[in-house]
């Protein structure tokens with residue numbers, strides 16, 4: 001493999017790590033320690049560490065989609081840092097699970113390839129992308145994934161899975177909330193055209209000054225997405241507490257048409273929404289605002305991002321308990337107001353919203 005990026009957080013050595021604090025390894029900067037922590041520079045090393053660990057285990061890479069409880073994790077955390085990118089020919093590219101995702105996107109765009117350019121600026125690792133079928137600005141990884149290399153720990157077998165086997169759906173897959181499988185690498189099938197895939201998200205088309213369905217140079221699509229994401233506090237920036245988040249804290253609820261009509265009657269207008277087959281996906285950020293929360297709403301050391309209502313943020317010195325308190329307040333208020341229950345989007349470790 002080539003082009004392995006330096007780790008985002010300064011841990012380079014392989015093996016047991018003495019500092020077991022998990023908070024600094026997450027983009028929320030929240031959570032207690034692990035019982036044991038082991039660093040792995042390749043997915044193979046991670047598998048070896050998981051095989052020999054006793055008790056509960058978890059793999060942590062980018063730390064951008066996880067909420068760790070204040071009590072930490074009473075088990076072994078395998079910290080996956082290394083990745084690597086390999087061209088397999090014919091537009092197929094293999095990326096190691098620990099690769100920083102946005103470095104991979106930049107690499108594809110620099111070569112004039114398209115298929116993941118609208119996923120620019122998404123934090124975290126490449127291996128995390130199939131787990132929650134990462135999507136943004138009209139692209140989802142399930143549209144370009146050709147195979148996922150998976151270690152099945154029950155069968156102790158490594159095998160390439162076809163996309164149909166992965167159970168991809170909106171922000172989910174068979175790998176989410178499932179300790180049986182570890183993603184070791186992902187193959188993408190990209191297009192060598194220099195032009196983006198047809199732009200599918202109206203806000204992005206507007207920013208680019210083109211119509212939905214048009215194509216632009218991939219590099220332009222990447223820049224426009226990065227600008228949009230920065231404006232929403234969705235590009236990591238150590239100095240900006242609006243980015244001390246796990247991205248969208250809730251998924252956009254998918255409701256039936258009858259419930260959508262009821263919602264429209266109740267608020268006297270249509271919420272931003274997208275058709276999903278016979279059902280309707282409604283903007284969770286909008287529901288939160290309509291329930292009375294302003295962007296930037298504070299509760300102690302946590303608050304909604306000042307730039308996007310869907311990001312719950314650590315303003316500095318927060319605890320996970322505080323964050324969950326805010327999350328419960330949002331869920332309860334939206335449910336009381338609209339009868340719709342928001343579901344958390346990140347993975348909760350040693351923490352629960354119930």
Ligand code: EPU
Pocket residue numbers: 135136137138171201203232234246247248249250251252272283284285286287289295307308309310345
């Ligand atoms: N909106 C509000 N209030 C806000 C923010 C947005 O009312 O504070 C409204 C906007 O006006 C817009 C609608 O909500 O009409 C949708 O907003 P946005 O385009 O920002 O998208 P989103 O549905 O909130 C989803 C993904 C993001 C992804 C964006 C762009 C989920 C849970 N979130 O957000 O992904 O980047 O679309 O494609 O699907 C993530 O999953 O962590 C994530 C950041």
